[in-house]
Amino acid sequence: MEERYIRNLGALTEEECAALRGKRVFVAGCGGLGGYLIEMLLRIGVGSIRAADGDAFEASNLNRQLLSAPTLLGEKKAAAAAERAAAVNPEVRFEAVEEFVTEENARSLVRGCDAVLDALDNIPSRRILAQACADEGIPLVHGAICGWVAQAAVFMPGDGLLDTIYPEGVNLGSKASLSFTPPFCAAMQTALCVRLLTGRPVETGKLYYADLLTMDFESVR
Amino acid sequence: MIEVRLFATLRDGRGKVLQMDPAVISTAGDILQKLEIPAETVAILLINGFHSKPENPVQDGDVVSLFPPVGGG
Numbered sequence: 487m488e489e490r491y492i493r494n495l496g497a498l499t500e501e502e503c504a505a506l507r508g509k510r511v512f513v514a515g516c517g518g519l520g521g522y523l524i525e526m527l528l529r530i531g532v533g534s535i536r537a538a539d540g541d542a543f544e545a546s547n548l549n550r551q552l553l554s555a556p557t558l559l560g561e562k563k564a565a566a567a568a569e570r571a572a573a574v575n576p577e578v579r580f581e582a583v584e585e586f587v588t589e590e591n592a593r594s595l596v597r598g599c600d601a602v603l604d605a606l607d608n609i610p611s612r613r614i615l616a617q618a619c620a621d622e623g624i625p626l627v628h629g630a631i632c633g634w635v636a637q638a639a640v641f642m643p644g645d646g647l648l649d650t651i652y653p654e655g656v657n658l659g660s661k662a663s664l665s666f667t668p669p670f671c672a673a674m675q676t677a678l679c680v681r682l683l684t685g686r687p688v689e690t691g692k693l694y695y696a697d698l699l700t701m702d703f704e705s706v707r
Numbered sequence: 708m709i710e711v712r713l714f715a716t717l718r719d720g721r722g723k724v725l726q727m728d729p730a731v732i733s734t735a736g737d738i739l740q741k742l743e744i745p746a747e748t749v750a751i752l753l754i755n756g757f758h759s760k761p762e763n764p765v766q767d768g769d770v771v772s773l774f775p776p777v778g779g780g
Contacts, residue, residue, distance in 0.1 A: 519780045607780035632777040635715045650758055657747040658778040697715055
């Protein structure tokens with residue numbers, strides 16, 4: 487057991503740590519959620535991470551996006567993710583893709599992965615990602631944020647649950663996001679992902695919903 | 708009475724839990740109308756914990772929960 491993973495033990499078994507080293511995940515988006523997801527997956531020791539984002543940093547990202555910095559404005563988010571990966575855990579095989587998730591590339595981005603993490607910021611892209619996961623038979627760990635609120639869930643291939651939480655015609659309102667909402671959401675997603683990857687029980691199709699303003703925590707089936 | 712539980716931004720100006728008279732409400736959509744909540748601002752609508760739609764009927768004793776869409780990343 488490498489020393490850098492010693493503090494995983496007790497919460498994870500040595501076998502589970504070894505299992506994580508053999509897993510591959512795809513992170514869709516390197517913004518608010520994606521930056522924290524990548525950080526947590528790198529540090530816990532998931533062996534192979536692919537992350538995609540076609541966007542570049544702008545000043546409005548600085549209030550919450552871990553990978554952003556004033557010196558990186560205008561730089562690609564995926565490139566910043568690759569630099570962070572090399573700095574934090576060079577043992578992880580990290581592939582950065584400087585593209586948005588589209589109908590054309592979605593299946594090839596998720597192919598061969600054990601789990602996919604949703605760090606996207608709009609519903610049409612989420613529907614494309616969910617369809618690609620359904621087509622490739624890969625579980626999708628959903629996460630989304632708005633203001634003080636974070637939600638996370640595990641969707642199994644083809645269960646159609648994304649359409650239940652985003653019914654046709656629903657309109658995302660505010661783009662507000664605070665510094666603590668993305669890491670909270672990413673923590674829920676990473677915990678769900680680690681449970682999936684280590685073969686621990688996971689309740690699929692259950693939406694975990696947290697309002698950090700009122701500290702109300704709900705789970706919706 | 709019908710208990711209506713609102714979440715996140717839907718509470719603004721309305722409160723957290725409301726009791727509504729079943730005599731003037733027949734569907735979940737009637738609740739949205741009475742509370743002046745546009746349908747497109749509700750992502751999840753539960754009647755007694757089950758995913759439902761505005762056209763679904765509600766009756767005395769039901770609990771209706773409304774969640775706004777959360778979609779940022």
